[in-house]
Amino acid sequence: MSRSAHPAGPRHADVLPEGHYSAPPADLNKLDEKVWARTVQRDQDGVVTVGGIAVTRLAEEFGTPAYFLDEADFRARCRAWADAFGKDADVFYAGKAFLSRAVVRWLKEEGLNLDVCSGGELTTALDAGMPAERIAFHGNNKSAEEIERAVRVGVGRIVLDSFQEIVRVAHIAQGLGKRQKVQIRVTVGVEAHTHEFIATAHEDQKFGIALAGGEAAEAVRRALKLDGLELIGIHSHIGSQIFDTSGFEVAAHRVVGLLKQVRDEHGVELPEIDLGGGLGIAYTSDDDPREPQEIAKALRDIVTRECEAAGLATPRISVEPGRAIVGPTAFTLYEVGTVKPLAGLRTYVSVDGGMSDNIRTALYDAEYSVALVSRTSDAAPMLSRVVGKHCESGDIVVKDAFLPADIAPGDLVAVPATGAYCRSMASNYNHALRPPVVAVRDGEARVIVRRETEEDLLRLDVG
Ligand code: LLP
Numbered sequence: 001m002s003r004s005a006h007p008a009g010p011r012h013a014d015v016l017p018e019g020h021y022s023a024p025p026a027d028l029n030k031l032d033e034k035v036w037a038r039t040v041q042r043d044q045d046g047v048v049t050v051g052g053i054a055v056t057r058l059a060e061e062f063g064t065p066a067y068f069l070d071e072a073d074f075r076a077r078c079r080a081w082a083d084a085f086g087k088d089a090d091v092f093y094a095g096k097a098f099l100s101r102a103v104v105r106w107l108k109e110e111g112l113n114l115d116v117c118s119g120g121e122l123t124t125a126l127d128a129g130m131p132a133e134r135i136a137f138h139g140n141n142k143s144a145e146e147i148e149r150a151v152r153v154g155v156g157r158i159v160l161d162s163f164q165e166i167v168r169v170a171h172i173a174q175g176l177g178k179r180q181k182v183q184i185r186v187t188v189g190v191e192a193h194t195h196e197f198i199a200t201a202h203e204d205q206k207f208g209i210a211l212a213g214g215e216a217a218e219a220v221r222r223a224l225k226l227d228g229l230e231l232i233g234i235h236s237h238i239g240s241q242i243f244d245t246s247g248f249e250v251a252a253h254r255v256v257g258l259l260k261q262v263r264d265e266h267g268v269e270l271p272e273i274d275l276g277g278g279l280g281i282a283y284t285s286d287d288d289p290r291e292p293q294e295i296a297k298a299l300r301d302i303v304t305r306e307c308e309a310a311g312l313a314t315p316r317i318s319v320e321p322g323r324a325i326v327g328p329t330a331f332t333l334y335e336v337g338t339v340k341p342l343a344g345l346r347t348y349v350s351v352d353g354g355m356s357d358n359i360r361t362a363l364y365d366a367e368y369s370v371a372l373v374s375r376t377s378d379a380a381p382m383l384s385r386v387v388g389k390h391c392e393s394g395d396i397v398v399k400d401a402f403l404p405a406d407i408a409p410g411d412l413v414a415v416p417a418t419g420a421y422c423r424s425m426a427s428n429y430n431h432a433l434r435p436p437v438v439a440v441r442d443g444e445a446r447v448i449v450r451r452e453t454e455e456d457l458l459r460l461d462v463g
Contacts, residue, residue: 066332067330355388383400
């Protein structure tokens with residue numbers, strides 16, 4: 001989503017370079033509620049607060065860089081998704097976006113289910129008390145140990161991703177004297193309008209079994225024959241950061257086509273259809289995500305229409321939003337260390353984190369917003385690039401955004417909408433210490449994932 005240079009407005013250079021930015025906002029101090037967590041606002045001194053606590057106080061108490069998560073917003077989004085889909089559907093939060101024991105407890109309390117895709121995520125979910133039957137287990141190459149544990153504890157469903165896995169799960173379940181509920185993940189051949197690395201429904205990729213050429217129908221044939229498996233439905237996930245429902249429409253059409261084929265061939269109506277996750281959020285003011293109610297209605301309508309046309313009873317629908325629940329609820333707080341203006345180009349603003357706490361800009365060319373949050377400023381907007389402290393020029397957090405021209409070392413800046421896939425994809429590159437996640441609610445802040453320490457690094461390094 002590349003935007004061109006804006007011709008007008010105050011700025012530090014006469015000619016703005018080509019870039020990903022749009023016009024400087026009319027008021028740099030104003031926080032666009034689209035990209036910030038719900039309780040974020042500025043207090044009378046101009047300092048940004050979340051859950052009623054000033055970021056200056058949070059920085060003092062918890063240090064920077066750090067992720068601050070608005071718990072009330074997280075819970076509200078869980079409820080919005082659960083309410084929108086109602087009793088006839090299941091919402092599974094995709095734990096890969098961000099998972100911790102506190103998050104699991106919130107999900108449990110708000111009535112959501114949980115999708116995990118590794119033994120580590122399963123352990124976290126179980127340890128925090130998520131009932132196993134509310135857990136779905138995903139992954140294109142689950143180990144035999146992971147499968148065995150999932151079956152043993154009684155996860156609600158395992159999503160089968162390959163022909164080998166159909167046999168593997170059946171064998172393990174049978175060995176344990178169990179019949180495991182499973183879905184088969186299919187690739188429906190949709191080109192989702194998103195970055196190649198996060199699109200997952202085209203056939204030329206590692207996930208799922210292709211509908212095309214009858215492979216998925218063959219997978220169903222095999223699964224239905226195996227005693228260890230109870231096939232409850234078909235799963236499709238078309239990709240991530242998707243704004244329009246047309247891709248889901250094609251996916252639903254093709255999945256229902258398979259359900260019809262299964263009914264005709266085996267006399268079996270599979271009771272469930274999972275449309276995956278992938279619903280987009282606003283990273284910048286230019287993004288316009290749709291509300292859960294609207295998405296739920298669109299998806300329900302599509303499935304109902306397709307099933308009526310095929311003469312099938314409407315199956316139970318499930319969805320797996322990750323980013324759309326946790327993404328907007330958190331921001332990353334950084335302290336500015338150096339400011340380097342490049343005349344006629346842009347100003348490099350270095351912060352105390354970087355690609356180790358947000359790899360998405362480098363990996364997907366993702367766009368983010370940024371704001372000066374420790375004070376307001378009346379200085380002119382200055383085209384800025386927020387960069388980290390890693391030994392790599394691609395260490396960019398926000399590629400092009402406007403910050404006030406008087407930005408200086410010691411200022412605090414925050415990057416909103418970093419709740420999804422930032423802490424969960426964080427690394428120790430350059431032996432950086434992964435930042436903490438601090439949950440803020442009603443004037444109280446508590447660490448839910450602590451900051452790594454140098455002792456943590458040395459503990460793994462066994463010499
Ligand atoms: N269900 C399945 C089967 C998935 O593979 C995923 C994401 C989701 C649900 C949740 O998707 P969401 O609603 O969060 O978009 N690391 C990338 C995204 C990769 C997502 C992988 N699977 C990113 O930072 O954008």
